Amino acid sequence: MCFALTGKAQNIYQDPEQPIEKRVEDLLGKMSLEEKVGQLSTLLGWEMYDNSGESIEPSAAFRDAVRNRHIGSLWATLRADPWTQKTLQNGLNPKTAAEATNALQEFVIRESRWGIPLLLAEEAPHGHMAIGATVFPTSIGQASTWNPDLIQRMASSIAEEVRLQGGHIGYGPVLDLAREPRWSRVEETYGEDPYLNSQMGVAMVRGFQGENLNSGVNVASTLKHFAAYGVPEGGHNGSGLSVGLRELHSSYFPPFKAAIQAGAKSIMTSYNSIDGIPSTANPYLFREILRDEWGFEGFVVSDLGSISGLRGSHKVAATGEEAAKLALLAGVDADLGGNGFDRNLVNAVNEGMVDEKLLNEAVSNVLRLKFEMGLFENPYVDPEKAREGVRNDKHVQLAREVAKESIVLLKNENNLLPLSKDLKKIALIGPNADNIYNQLGDYTAPQEESNIVTVLKGIQNKVGTENVTYIKGTAIRETSQDEIEKAVALAENSDVAVVVLGGSSARDFSIEHEDTGAAKVSQTEGLISDMESGEGFDRLSLDLMGNQLALLKAVQATGTPTVLVLIKGRPLLLNWPEENVPAILDAWYPGQEGGNTIADVLFGDYNPAGRLPVSVPRSVGQLPVYYNYKAPVKHDYVEGSAEPLYAFGHGLSYSTFKYQNLSINVMGGIDGPRISIEFEVTNEGEMDGEEIVQLYINDLVSSTVTPIQQLVRFKRKAIPAGETQAFKFELGKNDLQLLDMEMNWVVEPGEFEIMIGASSRDIRLKEKFTVK
Template sequence: MKASHTRRRLALAGGTSLALLAAASACAAQAAAPLSDAAVRARADALIAQMTPEEKAGQITQYFDFTSAPDEAKRVTGEMAAGRAGSLLFVTDPAELDRLQHIAVEQTRLKIPLLFGFDVIHGLRTIMPVPIAMAASWDPKLAEDGQSVAASEARAIGLHWAFAPMVDIARDPRWGRIVEGAGEDPYLGSAMAAAQVRGFQGAYIGSPGHIIAGPKHFAGYGGALGGRDYDEVNLSDSELWNVYLKPFKAAVDAGAGNIMSAYMGLNGTPASGNRWLLTDVLRKSWGFKGFVVTDAGAAHDLMTHGFAADNQDAGVRALTAGVDMEMAPPFGESAFKTLPQSLADGKITTAQLDEAVRTVLETKIRMGLFEHPYVDVKAAQRVLDDPDHRVTARIAAERTAVLLRNEGGLLPLDRKGVKSIAVLGPLADSKRDTLGPWVFDQNNDETVTVLAGIKAKVGAGVRVDYSAGVSIPPRMFPSIFETGPMAAAPRVTVDDDTEIQRAVKLARAADIAVLVLGEGWSMAGEQASRSSFDLPGRQQELLDAVTATGKPVIVLLMSARPLELKGRKPQALMDIWYPGSQGGAAVANLLFGEVSPGGKLPYTWPRDIGQVPLPYAHLTSFQPKTAEQRYWNEPNSPLYPFGYGLSYSTFAFSNLRIDKARVALNEAVPVSVDVKNIGARKADEVAQLYIHQRYGTAARPVRELKGFQRITLNPGESRTVHFLLKPEDLSYWASSTRSFVQDQTVFDVFAGDDSTASLTGSFEVKQP
């Protein structure tokens, strides 16, 4: 960066002091390298010294900008042009992002650039499988690569910040937002959280082609009563520290630049006004240095919770709890806009307000926005068109599929032996549903449905017939994403009676029937909790009618939660989740054996919704020998355990080795196990390691995941998989001591291919 160019940008930043010139020169010398903390703070403080209270309050306020709502857009643009907005969200057109940034940098008094955020949940233009699917890959590097693609596309069009990853633990699959996270386990969830932060942010905040990661929703949001979105959460200290906080800690340790606070009340105190959570835990205990943003309207809604007396009180409570930026309610009143009055009234101090502003300005400085605020629209298109992004999406969809059932080895299909296929079901050719929720700008030209993928794979030599079979029914209460400025594509609608008959006719005339069933895209995500796991609409009727033909049936489930398939079971069942832009191509490769499914369930799959929540990592209860008999009408065991997933090959685990029979406190424990492919196909297996602490300060779960590795083995190949149980893996939060403890005790160790692994050993922890 040339010095003259640096000084010009400095002028735009509103500073003329020697300190600012020195900081800018240092930035120029370092080019793409990160600035020191001291240099960043000096630059931020120089700006703060020039700001009015109104500009400070604006700098820590984020507004929705809906181009489809002109009156609201006009209001927001007015606030921005007056220097009373620090961030905008929901703008994704590169030209519009560039236009707005020009206003902020060239027309406001202090020339401070805007920070643009967006819900980049599982892709921007190139859509990856949904996050719960990526967790099912048990491959953190895959999750990192996927979010790196998303980050490059987002940064290219002018976005700086993703409201992701969602790292909430979800042990009740009725909760709709299970689709955005990694499932029920804190160890798997932590690995996926850290990987996604690395993917979004790169080596440091401001890395070229990367954006800020914003882990959410801090904290406990996935524990809502009855799995009902937005409802209160009541968690013990043990659950909070040992389960729900762990993925957030992993994300912070990975360097996350932002944390989003949650909507709901946590143990009686709204999360966005919870000083213990946002300050004592996040900043003081964990040392978080980034900025905290509320979820949409969560500061304002402290009134709704009956926590704040009025909007001004809500702003004070959120700020003093540890919120640095308010995501103002769309079309609503900002709570942080009242902060100048609260400052004048003595309800907050200048230091408190400045600290919040400083965290936001420091982020903008680290992102290089003062030097490079604008969008290169032509370059953006080149990034969006990168074909390697589609390759990453296809590989991701292949590695996330979980094979649940394969009676008689129906899969993989023999391309030479299959002459006709009936592809059936309402999700088989729906591009919108293939992409899943949290996609706002779908690219239909690039989206490959299951039908399209199969047709492309088999070519003209195989007849492929199609029927939607039944409609995707409307929700009783429409999703917020189906109405207003975020309205998306219509749902699949047919004459059910006619199409069921047609589907049966096609199945009878085909060698094989492939049914693509599940939940429509709007049935997962925010405001998408449900009270049953039945197939929506008349899909069960369609399944029954097709299986009654006696033809071989493969069911591909497109959903983010367990679903109940009643009646006669299909010979093959594969969970393909919402597989994204290249989902159909990936599914075709899986069906015909070009790749073998290797995904594993990231949650426990119950037999019945009455069992939930049913986490595998539960405590040993009274009369454990009768645990299967907790219900008088059916077994209490899951239909499929946590970590379960079949392959087109078979694997054997043997020779579990624990390096030491006795170790000292705070000593690591090396463990290894041999895995052999005893089948006839090259395939992946996920070696999983679990522990159980026999006794100690508190009772511990029957099993806890503490290690996993996904490996690829050729037929007959063996490999030794190594794990290292670190002291923190053997420690836990004990409510009786209100601290983390490591006990002198005996640990059982289990290794295998899911949470019911039977290969076992043990070691003792004992202080010399």
């Protein structure tokens, strides 16, 4: 029996007073080969309970998995969406979710030989993907806040909601650099820059994990996806790429390294291959870099089905046993999906293909987290606490705060915004103006409509129902049911037209899914869903789809002042709107409070300060387009500029800010440089506001080619109207170093240039300094 149930330790592993490593060693020594392999299996959790409406019981599939496969973990037990076929009617609410996880734990502790509790992993990138949880902006919106402290608070709230319902691991953050906007998963990332990604990733890890994983309100963080997953060839999800080691270490590794150093307990492999080696079979990534170089002590989990994919997709293994061997040799500890290791790994060990010592290491890495989280002593949760604590008022207000700070004002010609609340005839038009799922993004559970504030509801809350008239106008992709003529008539008789366009990652029950859970693009005829983004929905172009641009052009042609609001998951081509529409807001997928926050910005109750974490191209022909490309400076194309339409870091305010009084003090040489940078920013506008100052650096002469500019610091700070705030940054060795020709990190003597401004293109202060 488990110590948690008997109150008396019979074995060392059951005694909480013993050191964790001693407990792991004791338990490992008692386990059979099959039990060890079972601990590495993470099965699909939503299949593991039966909900009759009156009681929740372990399913037959779960009972079989425990008794015959000795499983150690479940994934997405509480997930609800079209793939899992869990709805508001047959899914779980926070209270019944806690009851379900308790029932599963009780069964596994009672029925397994050693009473080992389950690890329950849950999807949690912008809120727990479970019915009744708080829905925050997706990661690309989180990054647009440029506010790691706020994101850490958000992550703490998400962790609390997961843990109160019985979960232990939160999948996130996604630390892939998004340098390919055609890729379907841009919305899940923090954008194109390694430093911004690093800061956001560290914030998420600290928020998830807190100071004590045994707190009852914290979860372990699983970093996704190692490595270089966000730049697939042609934007095709999971495709391979060829990238040099220097670029891996300089651009793609730093966010993961920073999160590992912040204490992240888990990391996930990626579906792609790098230079012909699948991530899930790459010992360089997980043994040499992750463990030997960075000192990682957590566990590595495969992405769903990626161990089997070594045989089926990548074709680097002829049998399941060979695939299991490759993954274990590479340093993969846990098998998400449960079909990659299982009997294949048992057979591989029995046949001498795999040293059982490697298996023991993997099992130890998984068991260690169970002990760290106190699951042997406290495997259960309180359903009443889950009912009270999930989506509470504090978390809803935090969702609104994150959404407000994420909104980016792209354009505001002649100060059209903010709008007056005295307007009596407001035309609200567009497919994303009143669609709850289109504003939430992928990895979102079914929602009660009353929990989500659309743009229509938000504006009505602000100025009254009688002053707002709504017409959809068109769909995101469908072109056979347009109401453009009605929209034009409405705009002609209104004081202002707010047009809400963009994209959607909303899955519906007509969408088919891959075995990995990615949505499957269908070319069959029939009514087309709005979904044009989200995992599996890669794009050929980046145009507004369907008749959206035609709708916008028709409304703008009426002469009524027009505001474009964008709700979407990836950068889209906005050349015509930039040339013709006077005001443009980008809200990404703003979450459940999106409508309120968009209204706050439109009507001046909040002064926007969000900044783009990713460049917005002028053409697909430019791709890739990102700000910190390596020298030489790009020249223009025959057809137009090589510059992005909107640069990384761009975002306007209702205030204007003046940068001044830059001073730089250099101390130390190449072995220990310290560069102190001070300057001031004055709010010269009439409105209180926030400014996000950005500090970039350029190594003017270097032994290997380096970026033309690289973000090294940023700070979001409130500055009241008419007041001045001082900013101070200090740079060190890590900010100036490069990988030399021998692949050593070094600071080279010579000149550097500091660039400080409001975006990567809007540089206000410049000065050079020398490191000797």
